[in-house]
Amino acid sequence: MDIIESRTWIEWVITIAKFAFCFVPVLYILLLIPMERRGAGFMQDRQGPNRSYIKIPFFGKIRLLGYVQNMCDGTKLFFKEMFAPAGVNKVLYYVAPAIPFAIVFLSPCVIPWFGPMVFEWGGQVVRIPGSIVDSEVGVLLLFGLSSLSAYGAVLAGWASKSKYSFLGALRTSSMTISYEVCLGLSMMGMLLLAGSFNLTDIVNWQEHHVWGIVAQPVAFFCFLIACIAETGRAPFDVAEGEPELVAGYHTEYGAMQFGLFYMGEYSHICINSFLVATLFLGGYSVPFVTTETMQAHMGGSLAVLCGVLAFFALAFLHLIYRYSRKLKATNLTNRFEILREYSLYKIVAWVAVAVLVAGGVCAWLYYDPSKFVVNGFAVGSFATAVGTALIHLLVLVAKSVFFCWVWIWVRWTLPRFRYDHVMHLGWKIILNIALINLVVTAVIAKLVGGN
């Protein structure tokens, strides 16, 4: 019982609640798939999937701006028959898709989702780290876990008893291992500057000095390329190159087994984008504002947050109003149906704007931590810590969403490299650049007299 009593109950509650962050990559799939499909459509001057709808009684059809299509596809994959071709290794065949997907739940544990929460609770100072596991080897643990996902591809390729799958698995494994080296080395400069493997310390260093992208632009570039290569997406998707290998290591998979590979890939993108944002874009730290300043002016910070969100809601409203006007002028036979649906979005967005503006004004005028007392128990510093954590989390999410967009953007722009070109780029170019960058960083850091 000593270990339980060594901490206050609020500390235990938050520590356990932090495990909910394990589900963030899975939730990101819900964001990434529509972003990828509509984004790809727009880049190719198409409309993207937008035809599926849900019929609401007494209202009409709602299409949720094309989002319903993804629900339909998910449902279809989920209810399809699980099928194994003759002659496969049954155990490995069924285990393989689960591996990349299971790792998705482990990888987010070392990412700092917010700065350490420090607050007073009943006269004693409580400090809760922002990551689920506040490990000293944080980033190494993350690399170790995320490179495990290669096992899924290798086992799938081996178990499928298909030449295409086997070749795809070979390519995936060799490429993942090669780019793992580049990934680690390009990041070393940043670790050298921060003087720690702990991601919270790295973000802390960036918050008080400069962002990693300014201090280590070359490393950022190498890291981004290696990250994209490691997730195995275009232009580095030689493992699933359709012209040569049908679909690579998941050729023989269908239904939700394929779905697990698919979701594993998207979650991998999510984790890698969180990693890039944490290492090189200041992680959870707000640009130009330190956490201490933010906590000193918590009301104002919350008001600014509400203002930014209200701005996004207004931008959405502008798009909807503009397109409604254009749609009214066309002679599509279903235009009134769509306009009716848009009126729903208008109501929701206006309510959101009103709530955000009201909340922002209230936070600006009336936020006072000293007034926050529950049953004679002061929780003012706790409220400030929660507010800080909220802002940190949203900032981190915004940065990572940007990098998710970079993944999609690069995929639908650049053509696939040939396999030997990928290896050439990895071993002969990026690795060398990363090494030179590391040496230069080390020399400069020594001369300037940093860590």
Place this chain on the structure above:
Amino acid sequence: MRVIKQRPMNWVERLYVFEAIRGLWTTLKHAARGLLRYETLPTISYPEGQPEVRNTYRARHRLMLRPDGTPRCVACGMCAAACPAHCIFIEATRSDDPRIEKKVKRFDIDHLTCVFCGLCAEACPVDALRMDTKVISFEHRTRDEFVAHLEDLTAWDPKDYPEDEQSQMAPGGTKNAEARKVWGMEVK
């Protein structure tokens, strides 16, 4: 033989990075267009929005009419002879008009067999057969319904062809049917 000599890439292009960034900028512009100027996308959301069809497009056939409402067709059979798909079936009968030798009794076009080449319209010596109806979709329940008969081919409205003078000469509307009745071709 024409040989196209490609300019060798200069060193900036061979670095790939800057060209890749240029490509990214291009796709970003297109993505922004889709997001902010959605209605300018060239896609037509088809069943709700219809594409613009020119009258030179080889669409469903129609038979032109004389000012008295009778078909211009003289049942010469040249369209059926020209047809590479053998989808036109014509039966002739004696014309009531002494100036004209034959009139058409049966004129069927099987649109399931038709390849829409337009050779029939070109072969017609009296400009009776045209393919400018702009009807591009054929949807029916049975195979028989895809066969257009004389009544279907002549049942067009001059109002749909405002730019064509010859179509305006036809009586149009219910008068088309009345004229056919006089001609002995009642629509049942």
